[in-house]
Amino acid sequence: FIIVNALPFVSAGNDEVICINDSVQLNATGAQDYVWLIFTDLSDSLVSNPWSSSQTNIQYIVQGTDNNGCVNVDSMTVTVNSLPIIDAGIDFEMCINDSIDLLVTGAIDYIWSPSTDLINSTTDSPTAFPTDTIEYIVQGTDGNSCVNFDTLIITVNPLPV
Numbered sequence: 001f002i003i004v005n006a007l008p009f010v011s012a013g014n015d016e017v018i019c020i021n022d023s024v025q026l027n028a029t030g031a032q033d034y035v036w037l038i039f040t041d042l043s044d045s046l047v048s049n050p051w052s053s054s055q056t057n058i059q060y061i062v063q064g065t066d067n068n069g070c071v072n073v074d075s076m077t078v079t080v081n082s083l084p085i086i087d088a089g090i091d092f093e094m095c096i097n098d099s100i101d102l103l104v105t106g107a108i109d110y111i112w113s114p115s116t117d118l119i120n121s122t123t124d125s126p127t128a129f130p131t132d133t134i135e136y137i138v139q140g141t142d143g144n145s146c147v148n149f150d151t152l153i154i155t156v157n158p159l160p161v
Contacts, residue, residue: 010064012076016052019081019146023053026076031064037073052078084142088152096156099129104150107140130156 013027028034028048038061039045041054052060061075086106094100102118103125104110115121117130128136136152 005066005068005070007070007072008064008066010062010072010074012060012062012074015077015079017079017081017144019144020055020083023051024078025049025051026060026062026078028062028064028074030074031066031072033065035063035065037061037063054078054080056080081142081144081146083146083148084140086138086140086148086150088136088138088150091153091155093155093157094130096131096158099127100154101125101127102136102152104138104140106150107142107148109141111139113137113139128154130154132156 008031010030011028013029016024018024026049034046034048036042036045036050038059040058041052043051052058057077057079059075059077061073063071063073065071084107086104088102088104105124110122110124112118112121112126113136117128117134119127133153133155136154137149138152139147139149141147
């Protein structure tokens with residue numbers, strides 16, 4: 001008699017979404033041995049859970065072999081989102097004891113650092129009261145949870161004598 005073995009139920013795992021410059025660990029299941037047929041940007045193409053560091057959208061295909069030598073394939077997609085372009089404006093000068101309303105664009109959520117001398121340091125438009133020349137760094141997070149930064153230098157000039 002002839003034994004017909006069922007194909008293994010190979011799963012390449014869920015589709016993933018990452019930000020450019022990030023990596024994600026893939027997770028194939030359902031077989032004993034694995035070969036990722038599309039292995040661009042993978043840490044190891046012969047394991048079930050390699051790391052992907054792709055900088056562009058990519059569809060990975062995994063081939064799984066079970067104990068009986070039966071083979072099946074599955075695929076998954078890694079979508080790579082670009083970073084937001086954060087713009088805190090141009091560096092500028094001001095006189096001591098003055099204040100300035102800052103404005104940043106390019107994301108949804110912001111955190112300014114250092115937050116000293118700032119009112120509302122988690123908005124796109126904090127008010128700054130610097131007493132010395134300072135470099136502010138603003139972190140912006142977009143709707144895809146991707147993060148980028150920009151800097152702004154405020155030169156504080158003394159009052160004339």
